[in-house]
Amino acid sequence: DGSAVESLDYEVIENCAYRQEQAKRGKIFRAYTILVKWILASLIGTGTALAAVFINISVENFAGWKYSLTFNIIQKSYFAGFLVYMLINLALVLSSACIITQFAPAAAGSGIPEIKGYLNGIDTHGILLFRTLIGKIFGSIGSVGGGLALGKEGPLVHIGACIASLLGQGGSTKYHLRSRWLQIFTSERDRRDLVTCGCAAGVAAAFRSPVGGVLFALEEVTSWWRSQLMWRVFFTSAIVAVVVRSAMGWCKSGKCGHFGDGGFIIWDISGGQEDYSFQELLPMAVIGVIGGLLAYWRRNYLHKRGNRVKVVEVCIVSVITSVISFGLPLFKKCTPCPDTDANSGIECPRRPGMYGNYVNFYCGEKEYNDLATIFFNTQDDAIRNLFSAKTIHEFSAQSLLTFLVMFYSLAVVTFGTAVPAGQFVPGIMIGSTYGRLVGMFVVSVYQKLNIEEGTYALLGAASFLGGSMRMTVSLCVIMVEITNNLKLLPLIMLVLLISKAVGDAFNEGLYEEQARLRGIPLLESRPKYQMRNITAKEACGNKQVVYFPRVVKVMDALSILKSNNHNGFPVIDHTRSGETLVIGLILRSHLLVLLQSKVDFQHSPLPFSSRDGPIPIRHNLTEFVKPVSSKGLSIHDIHLTPDDLEMYIDLAPFLNPSPYVVPEDMSLTKVYNLFRQLGLRHLLVVPHASRVVGMITRKDLLIED
Amino acid sequence: DGSAVESLDYEVIENCAYRQEQAKRGKIFRAYTILVKWILASLIGTGTALAAVFINISVENFAGWKYSLTFNIIQKSYFAGFLVYMLINLALVLSSACIITQFAPAAAGSGIPEIKGYLNGIDTHGILLFRTLIGKIFGSIGSVGGGLALGKEGPLVHIGACIASLLGQGGSTKYHLRSRWLQIFTSERDRRDLVTCGCAAGVAAAFRSPVGGVLFALEEVTSWWRSQLMWRVFFTSAIVAVVVRSAMGWCKSGKCGHFGDGGFIIWDISGGQEDYSFQELLPMAVIGVIGGLLAYWRRNYLHKRGNRVKVVEVCIVSVITSVISFGLPLFKKCTPCPDTDANSGIECPRRPGMYGNYVNFYCGEKEYNDLATIFFNTQDDAIRNLFSAKTIHEFSAQSLLTFLVMFYSLAVVTFGTAVPAGQFVPGIMIGSTYGRLVGMFVVSVYQKLNIEEGTYALLGAASFLGGSMRMTVSLCVIMVEITNNLKLLPLIMLVLLISKAVGDAFNEGLYEEQARLRGIPLLESRPKYQMRNITAKEACGNKQVVYFPRVVKVMDALSILKSNNHNGFPVIDHTRSGETLVIGLILRSHLLVLLQSKVDFQHSPLPFSSRDGPIPIRHNLTEFVKPVSSKGLSIHDIHLTPDDLEMYIDLAPFLNPSPYVVPEDMSLTKVYNLFRQLGLRHLLVVPHASRVVGMITRKDLLIED
């Protein structure tokens, strides 16, 4: 059921407190607001970039150290080497699982479905807290460094969103790290913009792909977009690019250990295939179809058992992963190195602890192990090897197939365990493996053409990601930005179109499915077809509407709130002639604040009259704001004396005087569009009006400054 | 005043005719609709791509022929050469001006402001007609081939939009080229999606930049976006890329004359500067500032005089352009060719009629004329030369400065004349000139660094375009796609940020300004600040609302329609108890259709009762659709006999029973957001309701299939 999740209120509530606050704000304050927005955007960019660099440095160093150590030990004993390898992995993964289960449960998984839900209007408990941020950062280091079949890119989106939200509220409340100066964006509405920036920053930092970040936020994550936001989101991504680039420049001199080799482009294949012939389009289409099908077959599990079971489960997965990634290459025969071209700069076998193709593992002088090159390696390196050009016949079909089956199964099992787990890099691994397989086949069929297996690996990666995530433009741009090869763009587009079409024919996208598993009721952008035949009135059913009177006795208010768990109530008043009139909508959360603070209680059951002067507002607007990612006040937090219960509250100053309304016979399709496009939480269904006060047309909205 | 322009109706009008039509549609029809959508998308892509190729082939051949001829003649006589050059230009430009003034007046200018207006909800007369398409294609060939300081890229967006709209209505009505099979998208709402695809296709074809096209449509042109649309727009762009690429491949063998050399990437500078140092950021920021300022100083004129004056004006501009572009290089001394590097493939001087740097013009054997290289050349070639790397010191500062001043003035004068005129390429010319000037300065200051002047030219171009059009992400992607240099992305972002900020500090963007000049009242995405303090009721003023009764006498209907020029009227009915009730909104255009067709006239003043069975609909839904880009029916087209005037019409089956309504005290900010986000035309301001029938929350909208 949906009772665990709560919607967010993105509507501007134009009550008296809001209007008074607005009236106070002068030009200087507006200028200051704009300034703070840009400062926050650059802070979000910087913060996310630094977090990404930190995670990268840690992961690369853990992994580099792990592989060098293991490599050194296996010169003496395979078993000791395996034991060390397995134990290091286990320790890293265990630390990650403990952080998640004990300290930050909301940091498990990729986090993108939750953020998507947040921007769609659904609050998941705890996703934007400081502890979640910390848990996500250190948890990712453990799970990725521990060699599990998952990535750090999805978590970085969540990290970006957390950083954005925390900066937006001026720091963490719980840890008393708040700055008063940044604390002017308190509404959910403002926070939504910041979180959008954070998402883009996350992708930009993860893939060093600033344009891709903007598009990802736009296409995949947000449900809602303003063109003004594009500009700020773009700025945030630019900051990320600049900071990451500077940090990498600084690391180049070796200050960051194993991190810092390689350029800004993650998997640069700009030296690869430049052109393609029409015969190649068929195998490429086949790659698209495979991508769609494999992504569809992939199942998502969510492990919901107790904490201990979760930790044990993660440990088992880690051990299995270690056994497979160490054991399988052992059974694979070594391959003699090809005649290396001195110019290409590709060493065979590569030196231990360095980047490159042709991992030596247990092999002899001039030999390498192709399965170890992809299995006994960090995922980034494995992908670089799979994408690499001028390395035809590096891998045997048998090795690739083994790897594909094993890694695919590992990825399915790993996902849903209690560690931060991104889906991008495993997807790229799987996709590029079958892509390279197809590429090997194509190379052997069309021997005359200048074909690179790496190109097919890239297309495979695109097809698998497209088939699972169903992104289009953003994925295209990300693939181009991570490989620096613009010439392949039409081909990437082609496989994406096919794999997405194949996937769409069967099921929903990965993130939608995960959101469903996690109980996040996303509102899709398109209304369902049968909504055309339902009217707004029918959609509400025959439920009796729960009203509040304008002046309510505290006792009655309490009992109404206790009698149901609705979150918004229409408020009715009576005109002089005795007719009822709906004067607005009051939120449960605002009522609870009023009941808790008690300052507005009055003895008289008479409403406040405008003849008594302006309504005194005894509250600051921020009191009504629900803290980020928490349940807010509950009815059980209210403690009232018997005297209090006999008092009254006039709700008029606190209600939303102009909630959105729809006539009762509007079709649900139109209602849906209104609800979804404006990001609403409540919509009142009302009878037809008795008269029209005026008509608003374009002319009325063309006001000059 | 805004009386000349009309709004478009994007709202779904759920009247009886619509509901009956919906009920008839089965699953097969829905599948067919989806199929047709995709077929249309690919046709739009193919059509736009072919139009672009046709324009390119024509322009390149006219220009190539013109320059070779002139070059041959000036070997004998400068004056004869100039005369031929001037006359060819004049002939081309004159033909363009005649097409525009005599045949397709709506094809003048860039067309982007009009299309932007269309997607914002404003119809400009004639912009999407078949004749406009033809006029735009041939007009562009004349004006660009005639060497004026304007481009063909903006017009291509308009061409794409025209093709989309024509395909959407199944062909041209006037020329009886219609296909019944494609004719299922008759509403403005469907047409809007198609036109969006067309815009993206236009940019994709103009710059061979598929991703850039999607982003341009999203960021600059549309006011409204659905994520489903992204997918289809992207598909259209992909088709464009494939078709253009195939056409270019076909042309490579020389079948298309001067067109077809050069790759898919227009100004490939991937061999240029790879990295940059921090010292360079300052001059780059300066470029950004210059871009913002120059773009701000640039004025827009719209020449509104009679047709003859317009033609004469264009001819004068053409002659001045010819004089300047031929004469100025004559005064410039020739420069000896640099020691050419045999490897670089750059010839000096280049052979006549070929692409390349170092135009010889009147110079000797081993000399070239730097001013002629940019002036006496097609704009595409000039830009290629300005962007080119490894040609340090090709241009003298004096030549660049002369060119900048002259071309800037020409661009200002040319724009607003009666020819199709794009703003992209002139903007790139201007920007790359001052960019290269700054680059020359930087090269001479930081002599040790590996700096290419061409990089600065590219940044200059980005800064000028950013400063004038105020696009961000789309411009970035377009710049990367036309130059194939991803490494410069952070730098392009930087200059764009600065130039846009500088521009925004002074005025609005180019397209907004042009829209204003042309009287297109765009609704910006952000509401004005003072709207917070205005309520919906205040915004309507104290105008008396013009109602229609449910059953109206034909005579009264006519007189109401004549008495005002509103386009929508609330319809009121009376309940049994005698109270009035607003039962919907009727559009003027629908009323006119009813009055013209007369089939719904009845003798009795009694409303149709539901006891008499289902309401008979004697109209096809398409009868109510306003033809594209035309004024539709007017009150003067209605001819009624005295008998007719005494009859009645029951409006109930034809009205929109669920128009959007807002309560009277909603702030105009909220109203604006509603109006703009849903693309409305009419919004009824109503008093507070007397009761609430139900509440719609997220739970009510989560309906399973």
Ligand SMILES: Nc1ncnc2c1ncn2[C@@H]1O[C@H](COP(=O)(O)OP(=O)(O)OP(=O)(O)O)[C@@H](O)[C@H]1O
């Ligand atoms: N004040 C009310 N009176 C009567 N019915 C209501 C009222 N508010 C909501 N409902 C109905 O109750 C159902 C859902 O209740 P609820 O208020 O919990 O909303 P929700 O969809 O869970 O959203 P939220 O996340 O805001 O709680 C809906 O079907 C809605 O029609």
Ligand SMILES: Nc1ncnc2c1ncn2[C@@H]1O[C@H](COP(=O)(O)OP(=O)(O)OP(=O)(O)O)[C@@H](O)[C@H]1O
């Ligand atoms: N039925 C009506 N009764 C009274 N006033 C109306 C009515 N319809 C529109 N108005 C008012 O008339 C003014 C504009 O008139 P008009 O109907 O021409 O709209 P418009 O803004 O020009 O849009 P369009 O492009 O649809 O004509 C607005 O200020 C609006 O408040």
Ligand SMILES: [Mg+2]
């Ligand atoms: Mg609820």
Ligand SMILES: [Mg+2]
């Ligand atoms: Mg009007």
